[in-house]
Amino acid sequence: MAATIKDIAKRLNISVSTVSYALNGGPRPVAPELRERVLQVAKELDYRPNRLAKSLITRRSHIVGVVRDASAHDLVTSPYMQGVLNGVLNAAEEMGQNVLVVTRLDPHDLEGAVDRLLEGHVDGLIFVATFTLTPLYAELAKRRFPYVVLSGTDQAAPSVCVDNAGGVRLALEHLYSLGHRRIGHIEGIPGHFDGRERYEAFRAFLRERNLPIEPHWVACGMFTPFEGATAARAILARPDRPTALFCANDEMAIAALGVARDLGIRVPEELSVVGFDDAVNASYCHPPLTTVRQPSEEMGAAALRTLLERIEDQSPAHLMRFPATLVVRSSTAPPTKGALS
Amino acid sequence: MAATIKDIAKRLNISVSTVSYALNGGPRPVAPELRERVLQVAKELDYRPNRLAKSLITRRSHIVGVVRDASAHDLVTSPYMQGVLNGVLNAAEEMGQNVLVVTRLDPHDLEGAVDRLLEGHVDGLIFVATFTLTPLYAELAKRRFPYVVLSGTDQAAPSVCVDNAGGVRLALEHLYSLGHRRIGHIEGIPGHFDGRERYEAFRAFLRERNLPIEPHWVACGMFTPFEGATAARAILARPDRPTALFCANDEMAIAALGVARDLGIRVPEELSVVGFDDAVNASYCHPPLTTVRQPSEEMGAAALRTLLERIEDQSPAHLMRFPATLVVRSSTAPPTKGALS
DNA sequence: CTGAAAGCGCTTACAG
């Protein structure tokens, strides 16, 4: 059907090796005039290299996999995942790589998971915001299969994540310096690296400043708007509610804004809210959200580039921490006493 | 390095063909006892089939490509794309297919685009919400390469889209029956199928009801929150603004809600707003958005299944229109006179 | 039920 190098060779009465070298422009020299003719015939025949055959020999498919585990029903619900994916995709295009998406990986079915991951022709994998998949990583490491962990860490592989502790500190310092002493927290997914680190940083800060850690000022919102709203209601419906709320991502923070409005709590006058991510929505919600920015696109791009290095030359495991920055908008202000309308 | 069927054959002193048939459980019968031993040795050697080699022979990679053109700087900014992608991924997993993502396709570089699309080992392609890529489609059709068009139509290929005309009619009937006669529109991307169809359906409805089509009540928001907000400001800042606004997607509608708030225009008392998509945000914004629901996940899944049929047996080109439904929430109400505070 | 062999479309030593 489709033309192969054999067809070109036959047509020109030359060997396939010469065709191959001519087409690839090396590494063996080919008489320029001959090369021209090869290219000419290739075009005539609408020749298109079969990369499968090439990959079989070179052992490189130039496809990398992006992996999401089953904890996320959707691949890209969150703005954070959007940023990461865009970063990966951009970098991949730049580096001439293709991106294969593997989603809904079942972390409990180790063998099945390994099979699925290794069957996609991929040269390497990027795990994004998954539960800690240590046994799975171990299996891959045993086979010396290249992978990198994004928003997580692994002993055996390069890992990239944001400076959660620093980011949380920025957010809480901001609230503290505004005068807040009653600070609540809506937690992400406890089993996820970011959720855990942010939660722990929150507790560490309160302890450090000798602020009260009220159990009923902390609730788990699982990084989703729906559960975030439930968590916010649980915290804000109480008479002794906090004056400020730090949320582990923007989606939950925006949901909290909605809950506050429903409860007639004015933001920022009666309640300050801080998010995490700096999603697009954060500047479009009402009031515009003060949040901790994490460079998700850069992180995605870094993960891809690191993976490529890892594939090329087995570059060593290391951790890349990206700095977080505070973006102050209008959802935070000094607490006002007795404003509980 | 990794074990191959040769290694297994050698170890058992049998032929590779027998190993192959044993591993695949057919189509040639293999003595059950022998088969067991093959499987046993395969496990011992941590054998893993090289699907590249298999694909080379069977001419099926079981990878399908999802294509987005360069008009979208991000792959998955919109809730609509999230839905579609999730639908594709779900169906792909169900059908044992892998999904490769091709983004930022340059529609002006026809040859480059074709090269990129055909080089990813993919069995077929799904084009999602792209500009009309007729010449590109023609090239693929010429090569009998399977593809389907999502949110668009093509003569030569299966296409899936939503019933835009019906959906818009639902939205506008709703506004009309509430008493609105001054209706504006924030347009999507004019070069996109959905943007165009919704715009045309809007005009058709107004003509049909003999309503005024005021040029300054229509503005283009390009399906984005940012440009949507600009468009909303242009329309709403005028003294003779409309009493209702139909927006071609939810993101622009939510942006319009923000603009209305900034301008001190109360929704729905002084302005009714309707969106399109029924994104997650539509129920979390304020007020919750009345919108036209399109079943984006089902559409994505349908596109994948149709593509697979097309790959299998060259099933004929046809158009699948999915129904749209109206979801009434709180952003619409009868117009009230003289409420221009 | 099993083996020996051809072949998928390439790349790349080995010879000249």
Added chain:
DNA sequence: CTGAAAGCGCTTACAG
């Protein structure tokens, strides 16, 4: 500078 040949890891007619 070029050709003839081996081989990547499989599948699948062709023989028995």
